[in-house]
Amino acid sequence: MSRWPDGSRIAVAILAALLLVGVGETAGAQETNPIEVPAGFQVNVWTEQAGVSAIAHDDRGRMFTVSTLGGEVRIVEDQDGDGNGETTTVFASGLDTPLGLTFVGSDLFVSGRGSIWRLRDTDQDDSADVIENVVSGLPHGVEGTGQEVHQTNGIALAEDGFLYVSQGGTTNADVETAALAGTVFRLHPQTGRLAVVADGFRNPYALIFHSRGALLATDNGADGLTAAGLARDPPEELNWVRPGGHYGHPYYFEADTAERPQAPASLQLSAPIAEFDAHSAAVGLAEWVDGDVFVALYSSQQVVRVGIDWDGDQPVGTALQTFATGFRSPLAVSASPDGSALYVSDYLSGPVYRISCDPAVADDCGLGGTSAPGKWPGLSSWPLLVVALLIMFMVLWRTGTG
Numbered sequence: 330m331s332r333w334p335d336g337s338r339i340a341v342a343i344l345a346a347l348l349l350v351g352v353g354e355t356a357g358a359q360e361t362n363p364i365e366v367p368a369g370f371q372v373n374v375w376t377e378q379a380g381v382s383a384i385a386h387d388d389r390g391r392m393f394t395v396s397t398l399g400g401e402v403r404i405v406e407d408q409d410g411d412g413n414g415e416t417t418t419v420f421a422s423g424l425d426t427p428l429g430l431t432f433v434g435s436d437l438f439v440s441g442r443g444s445i446w447r448l449r450d451t452d453q454d455d456s457a458d459v460i461e462n463v464v465s466g467l468p469h470g471v472e473g474t475g476q477e478v479h480q481t482n483g484i485a486l487a488e489d490g491f492l493y494v495s496q497g498g499t500t501n502a503d504v505e506t507a508a509l510a511g512t513v514f515r516l517h518p519q520t521g522r523l524a525v526v527a528d529g530f531r532n533p534y535a536l537i538f539h540s541r542g543a544l545l546a547t548d549n550g551a552d553g554l555t556a557a558g559l560a561r562d563p564p565e566e567l568n569w570v571r572p573g574g575h576y577g578h579p580y581y582f583e584a585d586t587a588e589r590p591q592a593p594a595s596l597q598l599s600a601p602i603a604e605f606d607a608h609s610a611a612v613g614l615a616e617w618v619d620g621d622v623f624v625a626l627y628s629s630q631q632v633v634r635v636g637i638d639w640d641g642d643q644p645v646g647t648a649l650q651t652f653a654t655g656f657r658s659p660l661a662v663s664a665s666p667d668g669s670a671l672y673v674s675d676y677l678s679g680p681v682y683r684i685s686c687d688p689a690v691a692d693d694c695g696l697g698g699t700s701a702p703g704k705w706p707g708l709s710s711w712p713l714l715v716v717a718l719l720i721m722f723m724v725l726w727r728t729g730t731g
Contacts, residue, residue, distance in 0.1 A: 371687035376414040381674035384663035385430035400424030429484035495533035529575035565611035566601035603646035613662035625659035
């Protein structure tokens, strides 16, 4: 007669299930992932949405994404804590080429082609029922006119309650004549009044406020100047944006050719804190591990890590390291509110990737003890197997002594 009572079969079933979990984790770890990150970090696909150009989080920690495809804003949530954003809700759509997102309280501000909108969900059903144009008529290039097809790009909220906006220019290598073009300006979210903070940019893309208070912005240098006789095309930049600053465009090209505009003698140009290869297209950025800044290089198909030191309140770029590769077109970069993860959108391919500490390799990756959601820090499949064996032994022991 079999000595395996029903309780033992349950224990065997638990063991089998945990073994399957272990096999599943191993198989998942062996799946091909195009993104490569340094040892101590791990990557998974958070959500799929083509054309994601910006990411923000509300005061509940929920992710909001915006796509230039259909101008759609989505809410992406990880409701089961497994590190995947499996639930998506369309919050709004129909916005014209949106490139920036930020929250002011519960209001979502979106910067796009020629406009900045305020989106409100007054009945709290996760759908914007109010979409109002706060500012319109902002400069943007037009195809076929010889203008650069740049527009209003990033948007960020400052502690002073103002919104700071990066506005693309309309020229490649000439003096800008369009009002506000090639500037960072600030905007009062209620009145819509705005004022230029700094200029001398060609195409300032994303901007953030570092936790130390500095306003940082990427900028894209001019194209085609080596063909005009210059030694090099200007690099892409990471700039510390200060009131009244001029960041060089178009004067920083030197006087290599007679066609280049000359800077006024009284104009003091502000140097970048980091430079990237010309045409690498420095776009999204975020502060993450150890206060360093992570920048997406769209055309170079990678995310780089810029070490930041401080001279008082002045940021100083130090080491520049390749951090993540394998993207087709990285664009939006955002850290989670709790600092446990970095999100990067692959604009043309569709995934939004989640990069986090790998507890099997490193204790905290410099994140202060955070770990990936849905995982037990340092717990692998073998301890789970031991637990299952102990459960089975206890059931067998109780059956044999009952």
